[in-house]
Amino acid sequence: MKRKNAPGMGGQSYPRIWEAVRSIPRGRVATYGQIAAFVNRPGHARLVGYALHNLPDGVEIPWHRVVNARGAISLPGDGGRSQRELLTHEGIVFEKNRVDLRHYGWQAGRKGSSRRR
DNA sequence: CTAGTGACCCAAC
């Protein structure tokens, strides 16, 4: 099948992901899976990571509000530390390099039922 | 088209 594998075109999914991330309210965090689902791409959490890595500069995107399913920062190196600082500044409470998705997670509002392992 | 990679996720040891 003729696939448009032309270089430079890349994924149009990126803008969508950026918009979703931009939709994250302050004081809240979203997981890669959540964003992936938001753009109608269930299971493609990696794509979100790709998009964030290819983040365009000049646009205000709260990428620091995006964490992995465990509520931890995946970005290694300095970026991770910066992200923690930013989130803490937003009012997010970090528990040993982890945030409580029950309270800070986007769409968090689940009662009681804990879904973990 | 093939091959390699990855800001992930989950199950198992």
Add this chain to the structure above:
DNA sequence: GGTTGGGCCACTA
């Protein structure tokens, strides 16, 4: 509780 491995699929060269 942390560590290892495999899988998934999109994107790049």
